[in-house]
Amino acid sequence: MFRFEAVIGDFPVLLLGIPLTLGLTFAAFVVGTVAALPIAVVRIARIPVVSQVALAWIEFFRTTPPLMHIVWAYYALPVVADIKLDAFTVVTGALACSTSAQMAEIFRGGILAVPRGQWDASQVLGLAHWQRLWWVVLPQTLRLILAPSCNTLVSLLKQSSLAAVIALPEIMNRGWILASETFRPIEVLTLVAFIYFVLTWPLVLLSAALERQSSLAFRSD
Amino acid sequence: MAEPLVVIDRVVKRYGAETVLDRVSLEVRTGQVMVVIGPSGSGKSTLLRCLARLEPIQKGRILIDGVLSAKGTEDEGPAPDKTGGHDIGMVFQSFNLFPHLTVMENITLAPRRVRGMAAAEAETQAIELLRRVGLEDKRDVHPARLSGGQQQRAAIARALAMRPRIMLFDEVTSALDPELVGEVLKTMRGLAEQGMTMLVVTHEMGFARDVADDVVFMDRGAIVERAPPDRIFSQPAEARTRAFLERLLEREGGTRRER
Numbered sequence: 001m002f003r004f005e006a007v008i009g010d011f012p013v014l015l016l017g018i019p020l021t022l023g024l025t026f027a028a029f030v031v032g033t034v035a036a037l038p039i040a041v042v043r044i045a046r047i048p049v050v051s052q053v054a055l056a057w058i059e060f061f062r063t064t065p066p067l068m069h070i071v072w073a074y075y076a077l078p079v080v081a082d083i084k085l086d087a088f089t090v091v092t093g094a095l096a097c098s099t100s101a102q103m104a105e106i107f108r109g110g111i112l113a114v115p116r117g118q119w120d121a122s123q124v125l126g127l128a129h130w131q132r133l134w135w136v137v138l139p140q141t142l143r144l145i146l147a148p149s150c151n152t153l154v155s156l157l158k159q160s161s162l163a164a165v166i167a168l169p170e171i172m173n174r175g176w177i178l179a180s181e182t183f184r185p186i187e188v189l190t191l192v193a194f195i196y197f198v199l200t201w202p203l204v205l206l207s208a209a210l211e212r213q214s215s216l217a218f219r220s221d
Numbered sequence: 222m223a224e225p226l227v228v229i230d231r232v233v234k235r236y237g238a239e240t241v242l243d244r245v246s247l248e249v250r251t252g253q254v255m256v257v258i259g260p261s262g263s264g265k266s267t268l269l270r271c272l273a274r275l276e277p278i279q280k281g282r283i284l285i286d287g288v289l290s291a292k293g294t295e296d297e298g299p300a301p302d303k304t305g306g307h308d309i310g311m312v313f314q315s316f317n318l319f320p321h322l323t324v325m326e327n328i329t330l331a332p333r334r335v336r337g338m339a340a341a342e343a344e345t346q347a348i349e350l351l352r353r354v355g356l357e358d359k360r361d362v363h364p365a366r367l368s369g370g371q372q373q374r375a376a377i378a379r380a381l382a383m384r385p386r387i388m389l390f391d392e393v394t395s396a397l398d399p400e401l402v403g404e405v406l407k408t409m410r411g412l413a414e415q416g417m418t419m420l421v422v423t424h425e426m427g428f429a430r431d432v433a434d435d436v437v438f439m440d441r442g443a444i445v446e447r448a449p450p451d452r453i454f455s456q457p458a459e460a461r462t463r464a465f466l467e468r469l470l471e472r473e474g475g476t477r478r479e480r
Contacts, residue, residue: 121317121376124273124309125331125383135330139321 007187010178014191017171021199024160024170027092029153032099039100040107041133054104061101067162069094074166091163099156106148110141143214150207154200161196171195224287226251226418227272227387232281233293234264234271234442241267243442244281249387254419256429256450259439260465265422268439269389272420273311285309286386310380311389314396316372318364318379324351325360328379335383343382350378354408370401374408381412388412390421426469430454438462 043054061069073090077083085093114137122132161172175192179185225248234242241264249255257265270276271291272283280293285308289301319327328350329343338346351357354374364372373393380388390409394402406428413419413432423429429436429450436453438446438461446459457463 115315115317117313117315117317118319120270120275121311121313121319121379122331123275124311125379126335127331128335131334135334136319140319143321 002187002190003184004187004190007178007182007184007191010182010188011191013178014171014174014188014195017169017174018195018199020163020168020170021157021160021172024088024091024095024163024168025153025157028095028099028160029156031092031096032156033103033149035096035100036103036107039104040111043104043108044111058101058104061098062105066094066098066159067165069097070162070166087163087166087168090166091160091168095156095159095162098159099152102152103149106145106152107141109148110145111137113144114140147207147211147214150203150210154203154207157200157203158196225249226253226286227420228282228284229268229272230282230284232268232271232283233279234267234276235279241442242271242278245439245442245444246281247437247444247447249418249420251386251418252416253434254413254417254421254432255435255437256433257420257422257437257439258424258426258429258465259445262441263439264442265439266391269311269391269420269422272387273309273389308386309389310383310385310387311391312373312376312380312393314392316364316369316376316396318372318376320364323361323363324356324367324375324378327364327375328382331379332382346382347378350381351375353381353411354378355404368401369397370404373397373405377405377408377412387418387420390419390423392422392424394423394425424469426454426466426473438465440465 039054039057042050043058045051070091073085073094074087077085111133118136118140119132122136127135160170163170164173164176167173171192175188179188182188227247227249229245229247231244231246232242233240233244243264245264245268247255247268257268259265267276271278274291278291278293279295282289282293282296283291289299290308292298292301318324319330322330325344325347328347329338329340332338332343332346333340348357348360351360354377356371356374356378359367359371359375364375367375376393377388393409394405397405402425406425409419409421409428410432421428421433431450433450435447436450437444438453438457438459440461446453446457446462448458453462454466457466
C-alpha cells in the first residue's frame, strides 16, 4: 500500500520548488496581461491588417497547447533560427503568450460590456478616444474582469508545472526526480498535488469573493 | 443676432438603406429654446446625436456659430474643424454618469483632462454648478447612491462644466419616475431663463408650452412644422401635427405632470 512515511522526509525538497513556481506564474501573468490590453484594444478597433493580426495571435495561442510552445521554443528555435533562450525565459514567454490571448479575450469582453452611453457621454464632453478608454471605460472594465482574471491566474499557476519538461526545478520537476529516486511516484505526486492545492485555493476563494462583489455595486443603470 | 448659432442645412442621415433624417434644415438663434416633438422613430433623437457629432451624416452640413461642425460623408468639400468641438453639451435619457467616479469627479473629469484645468479650479467650478442644480451636499457620492432625478441633475452639471454654448436634452425625463420629473424640468427651466441656447427632445408638453420659443414637430425623418408653442398647440397648421397632439393628449388624459 501507500507509504507516505517513506517520502515525507523529502517534503522540503519539493517546497524548495515553490519560489520558482510562483516566479514563473507571476512573470508570465504580468507580461501576458500587460500585452493583452493593447491586443484587445486593437482587436476591437477594427483597424485593417492590425486587427486581423491581433485576432490571429489570439486564436493561435488559444487553440494550441502551451506545452508545444515550450518544446518548440526550447528545442527547435536554436536549430531553426539560432536563438538560444534559457529555460526560465522559454517557459515565461510561452505561458505569457497564451495568457495574453486569454486575457485579451477577457479584456475585450469587459470593454464591450461597458454600456455604449459611457462612450457617448465622454465623447460629447470632448475627451479624445484614448481618454475615453483610459478614464471612463477601462476603470469599469477592470472591475468586471477581476474575477475571470483571477481564474486565469489559477490555471496559469497549474500550467507552470509544464516547466518540468525542460528541467526547470520548480515543484513538479522536483516531484518527478524525487519519484524516480524513491520509486514512490504515487506518494510523491500526491504531495505535489497538495502543494498546488495550498497555493491555488486562496486564489479560488478570492475569485469567488470578487465575483460576488462585482455583481453587487457600481452599476448606474 | 444676425447669424444663427446653429445651422442645420439639408442633413441626410441613413442607417444602411433606411433614411432616418431626410434633408432636415433647422436654425436656432442664440438664447433660443427649441423643443422637438414627434412620434418615436421620427428622427428627433438622431438629429440631436448628429448635432453632438455622435453620428456621422451622409449629406448636408451643420454649422455652429458659422463654423463647419459636421458635413456629409458623401459630399465634397473641406473637412470640418475638429478642434473647437466643445461648444455642445448633451444630456441623455439614461443619464450616462460615470459609475466609478463620484459626482465631483464626474463633473471635473472633462475640464481637467480636456481643458487642462487645475484640480482646485475645476472643483471650485463644480461646487458652483452643484449649487445651481441643487446637489451641493452630494459631491462625494457615487451615482448609484443618487435618485434618478439627482443623477440627471448631476449629468446636467457635468455637461455645463465644459461651458457649452448649446445644450442638447434627449428625452431626459423619460426614464424617471413621475415624481422626479419636476425637479429636472425646474433645473432646465432655470437654465433657459439664464439665456442658454437649448434643443430639447421631450414628451413634456407642459415644458414645451411654458419654456419653448419654438416647437418643432418631426415625423418620419423630416420637420413637418415649426411654430411658437401657443400656435402649434392651439391651431397646428399640419394635419399630422394635429393627429399627433391629439393622440398625446388622449394618453396623458389632459393631466400636466410638472409643477
